[in-house]
Amino acid sequence: MVVGGTMLYLKILxxxxxxxxxxxxxxxxxLNQLAKERGREYLxxxxxxxxxxxxxxIKPRDIVRLIRAIEVYELTGKTISWHQKRHHFGKQDYDCLKIxxxxxxxxxxxxIENRVEEMFKQGLVEEVEKLLKMGYKTSLKSMQAIGYRHVIAYLEGKHTLEEAKFLIKRDTRRYAKRQLSWFRQEKNIVWYLPEEKERIKSAISQFLEK
Structure with missing residues (x-):
């Protein structure tokens, strides 16, 4: 059983x-040196x-995926989009129930609104401050995650605290919307409300008995 993860992770699995x-x-x-010297926008x-x-x-800030896309082209002579379309997640390696x-x-x-407020109450700002003091660079992919990058901008004086909260809520809503769009494109997904526990148990039992 696999629980959680984005649709991309599940597709790859x-x-x-x-x-x-x-x-x-x-x-x-x-390529990393070029990014340092000329900036991510250049890449x-x-x-x-x-x-x-x-x-x-791929956004300019996503340096890992940006560099990998250029690498694939340089090493194969074909774009990463070409490779992905050719593969197209066609073959399914496992018989699975997707809930x-x-x-x-x-x-x-x-x-989402309540969760963001709770994150700040639980010390999100202090957590980011501690990570920065420990030497973690703001350019790290993990530090560019939703929440972290907004608090970093707040600490750098680019946003007020309320603006940072607003942007985290907005970007989390957008992320949730994108994830739902991904899941809706996947075939044979069964949708349930969290409260429908008995229906979920029944679906799992029927699948395992096949």
Whole structure:
């Protein structure tokens, strides 16, 4: 049983992923150096010329995916979008039951609002301050996550505390909306409200008895 994770993780688990080329450390170091010297936007513009489709999906701040997309092209002569379309998650390696829990949108958004307020009450600002004092760089992918990057902007004086809260709530709602869109595209997902425990148990029992 697998619980949680984004739709992309589940797709990779169930369908596999295209056979990507191994990392070329010399090329990766060269691209990282370019990002330091000329900025992430420079690399993003380079990707846009190579693979406009991938450049639409990958933001300049997502340096890991940005560099990997350029790497794949440099190493194979084909864009990462080409590889992904060719694979297209066609083959399914496992027989599985896919259950997705959902809430009506207004309830989901209310939960998000309350969760963000609780995160601040539980010490989100202090947590980020501690991580920065420990030497974690703001450029790290983990420090660019929703919540962390907004608090960093607050600590740098770019936002007020209320603006940071507003942006975290907004971006979390957008993230939730994107995830729901992903799940709706997946075939054979069964949707339940969290309260429908007996129906969920019944569906699992029937699947295991097949």
């Amino acid at each position: 169930i369908h596999g992923i295209f056979p990507a080329p191994p990392v070329d450390m010399a090329l990766r170091q060269s 993003h513009q380079r990707l846009k010329k190579i693979d406009p489709e991938a450049a639409k999906r 997705c829990l959902y809430r009506p949108r207004e309830i989901l958004y209310r939960h």
